[in-house]
Amino acid sequence: MSSPPTSHERPAFARRSLGLYAALLLLVLGFALAAPAFRSPENLLLVLRQVSVNGILAVGMTFVVLTAGIDLSVGSLLAIAGLASALFAQLEPSPVSVALALGSPLVIGLLGGGLNGVLVAFSRVSPLIVTLGTLTAYRGFAVWYRVNPVYDLSGWYRELGQLELGLVPLPVLVFFATAAAAGLVLSRTRFGRHVYAVGGNEAAARAAGIAVERVKLAAYGISGFCAGLAALVLTARLGAAQSVAGQGFELQAIAAVVVGGASLFGGRGRIRDTVAGTLLIGVLFNGLVLTNVPSPIQQMVIGGIIIGAVWLDGVVQGRER
Amino acid sequence: MRCSSRARAPLAALLALAACSPSGEAAGVRIGVSYQALEFPFVAALQRAAQARAAALGVELVEADAGNDASVELGNVETLLRRGIDCLAFEATSLDASAASIEAANRAGVPVVQFNGKANGGRSLTFVGSEQSESGDLLGRWLVSILRASGKPSLRGFYLRGVAGQVTDLARSDALRARLAREGSSDRIELIEQFADYDRSRGQAVTESLLAAHPDVDFIVANNDDMILGALVAVEARGPAGRIALAGVDGLPEVLARIAEGRIAASVFQNPEGQGAGAIQACVDHLSGKALPAEILIPFELVTRENVARVQELARRVYGS
Numbered sequence: 313m314s315s316p317p318t319s320h321e322r323p324a325f326a327r328r329s330l331g332l333y334a335a336l337l338l339l340v341l342g343f344a345l346a347a348p349a350f351r352s353p354e355n356l357l358l359v360l361r362q363v364s365v366n367g368i369l370a371v372g373m374t375f376v377v378l379t380a381g382i383d384l385s386v387g388s389l390l391a392i393a394g395l396a397s398a399l400f401a402q403l404e405p406s407p408v409s410v411a412l413a414l415g416s417p418l419v420i421g422l423l424g425g426g427l428n429g430v431l432v433a434f435s436r437v438s439p440l441i442v443t444l445g446t447l448t449a450y451r452g453f454a455v456w457y458r459v460n461p462v463y464d465l466s467g468w469y470r471e472l473g474q475l476e477l478g479l480v481p482l483p484v485l486v487f488f489a490t491a492a493a494a495g496l497v498l499s500r501t502r503f504g505r506h507v508y509a510v511g512g513n514e515a516a517a518r519a520a521g522i523a524v525e526r527v528k529l530a531a532y533g534i535s536g537f538c539a540g541l542a543a544l545v546l547t548a549r550l551g552a553a554q555s556v557a558g559q560g561f562e563l564q565a566i567a568a569v570v571v572g573g574a575s576l577f578g579g580r581g582r583i584r585d586t587v588a589g590t591l592l593i594g595v596l597f598n599g600l601v602l603t604n605v606p607s608p609i610q611q612m613v614i615g616g617i618i619i620g621a622v623w624l625d626g627v628v629q630g631r632e633r
Numbered sequence: 634m635r636c637s638s639r640a641r642a643p644l645a646a647l648l649a650l651a652a653c654s655p656s657g658e659a660a661g662v663r664i665g666v667s668y669q670a671l672e673f674p675f676v677a678a679l680q681r682a683a684q685a686r687a688a689a690l691g692v693e694l695v696e697a698d699a700g701n702d703a704s705v706e707l708g709n710v711e712t713l714l715r716r717g718i719d720c721l722a723f724e725a726t727s728l729d730a731s732a733a734s735i736e737a738a739n740r741a742g743v744p745v746v747q748f749n750g751k752a753n754g755g756r757s758l759t760f761v762g763s764e765q766s767e768s769g770d771l772l773g774r775w776l777v778s779i780l781r782a783s784g785k786p787s788l789r790g791f792y793l794r795g796v797a798g799q800v801t802d803l804a805r806s807d808a809l810r811a812r813l814a815r816e817g818s819s820d821r822i823e824l825i826e827q828f829a830d831y832d833r834s835r836g837q838a839v840t841e842s843l844l845a846a847h848p849d850v851d852f853i854v855a856n857n858d859d860m861i862l863g864a865l866v867a868v869e870a871r872g873p874a875g876r877i878a879l880a881g882v883d884g885l886p887e888v889l890a891r892i893a894e895g896r897i898a899a900s901v902f903q904n905p906e907g908q909g910a911g912a913i914q915a916c917v918d919h920l921s922g923k924a925l926p927a928e929i930l931i932p933f934e935l936v937t938r939e940n941v942a943r944v945q946e947l948a949r950r951v952y953g954s
Contacts, residue, residue, distance in 0.1 A: 347846065349845045349846035349847075350845075352845065354845065355842075355845040358841055358842065358845060361841075362838050362841065362842075365834075451672075455671070455672040459671070459672065459673075459674055459677040460674045460677070460886075460952060460953065461674065461885075461887060463887050464890075474870055546834060549834075549837070549866070550833060550834055550837060550863065550866055551866055552833065552862065552887070554833065554859075555672060556672055556673070556832075557833070557834065559832075597838070597842075598842050601827060601839055601842040601843060602842055602843075602845065602846045604825065604827075606797075606826075606827075606828070607794075607797055607827060607828035608797045608798075608828075
């Protein structure tokens with residue numbers, strides 16, 4: 313099923329995306345000239361590996377943002393999911409413990425996201441407040457459940473985090489597979505069209521017979537599921553889980569979505585642009601470290617880029633805003 | 634003070650009050666304890682030590698968690714004072730903003746013992762804690778010792794800093810550099826610095842990027858253990874550890890285990906038992922009429938493979954599992 317977004321948005325999309333990809337290309341070329349170490353293929357794979365966690369979160373966040381919502385709880389949910397996964401990964405490897413180590417973070421993510429979705433869809437409390445509340449509550453739960461880090465995980469689990477299929481690290485494959493699946497869902501399914509419709513104009517969507525509550529519930533569920541998946545990738549990569557993990561990740565994910573050009577008012581945004589936004593931030597971080605730029609300056613640059621991207625968006629969109 | 638003042642949502646620091654039931658014959662004495670942030674394993678270990686000492690002395694504890702937020706801290710302390718306490722054991726969240734809490738206790742005529750993190754302002758009986766500059770000094774000594782042992786004319790490595798502008802981070806960094814200067818090693822030990830926010834995954838990402846540019850470094854030092862654990866994963870992803878010597882600060886059980894295995898070279902152990910139990914003891918001593926010194930300093934200790942077994946025993950006791 314094909315699903316063109318409302319027709320007048322098309323050209324602006326294309327122009328905006330061009331700006332984003334041009335900026336990404338310029339950044340890559342700039343760092344390649346400035347830092348020889350940046351140029352190595354090994355380092356480019358490293359950038360992909362480093363953005364995989366934020367990328368997976370940003371893909372889930374895109375669904376929520378498209379419905380004109382926000383999910384601030386993903387970092388806290390990631391901490392709970394990571395702890396559960398690591399506790400099972402400490403056990404003697406058996407089919408059951410392997411399944412639990414891999415499956416529990418996804419189930420927890422889905423449940424945590426689903427709770428957000430139920431609260432947003434049915435309580436009429438704004439998504440900002442709901443997920444600010446669960447950001448706090450989920451973090452509290454993680455710390456209450458386990459304040460000390462979980463480490464000494466089974467070998468198979470840690471190897472998973474370092475595994476490369478061909479040349480491509482597994483976390484990167486997971487990120488790209490998630491993005492590809494999400495892109496297909498949004499552009500090729502009825503559910504995807506409904507997500508855009510709910511965010512574009514909720515009243516019109518309701519009038520058209522779309523089950524708005526169910527769409528919202530699903531969007532938050534997907535965001536939570538992605539948080540669980542990101543927890544799995546992060547925990548396997550680090551070989552340990554902590555209740556303080558993921559603090560501030562929600563803001564990085566939102567930044568990637570916004571830099572990718574999605575509108576926080578809903579209805580506008582694409583997965584491939586979110587991926588580009590994630591890469592742009594990842595390239596910045598890696599390049600600035602390689603060129604030995606002090607961290608406070610890095611923060612200023614990345615903050616400036618976020619504002620600049622949205623400003624550029626406004627300029628290109630011109631009269632549509 | 635081990636913990637960073639990481640950015641977090643204000644709501645994340647909800648008031649958490651818990652009272653231990655009085656036991657033993659000295660019941661009737663009630664001590665209020667304000668912790669900096671119980672989500673950090675080190676602070677949780679302080680709490681465990683304080684509770685154990687209180688149980689041993691038969692005094693009642695009323696505890697509150699400031700969640701690293703000075704305004705929450707003040708609210709907590711006011712609540713404690715209203716409930717009626719004989720002494721306040723106070724772990725400051727902030728160098729300057731925490732003075733308000735101490736002054737509130739002063740106005741209520743309740744004696745104050747500061748521990749672990751120390752605030753400027755107000756009147757307190759004593760400070761039970763460690764001189765943070767000492768940990769940086771010990772890291773500096775360790776660097777000089779590996780330079781001498783290496784027989785090389787100079788060494789080069791990464792220095793992972795905590796949060797830019799944070800007090801503990803500055804104290805450790807200044808003291809490390811002062812030690813290198815005093816030993817005449819400043820230009821023989823080259824430090825490539827980056828901030829990694831006291832965070833494990835950030836420590837991993839920063840180290841990965843730095844290693845891409847400087848694969849041949851001799852050492853990595855970090856201003857806390859979480860960052861050095863992240864660096865260890867990054868180093869081992871490129872080959873067996875050992876060629877690059879790693880050292881952190883805290884002496885978390887996980888790092889002590891790595892030291893015993895020879896994968897991390899050293900850590901500077903900070904003793905939560907001395908501080909947590911010492912604070913309760915100081916309160917009780919004061920209430921029973923003993924005079925207290927202005928400072929009760931708990932020394933740091935450099936842990937290497939030689940002395941790790943003894944420190945591990947102590948760490949197991951205070952950190953629990």
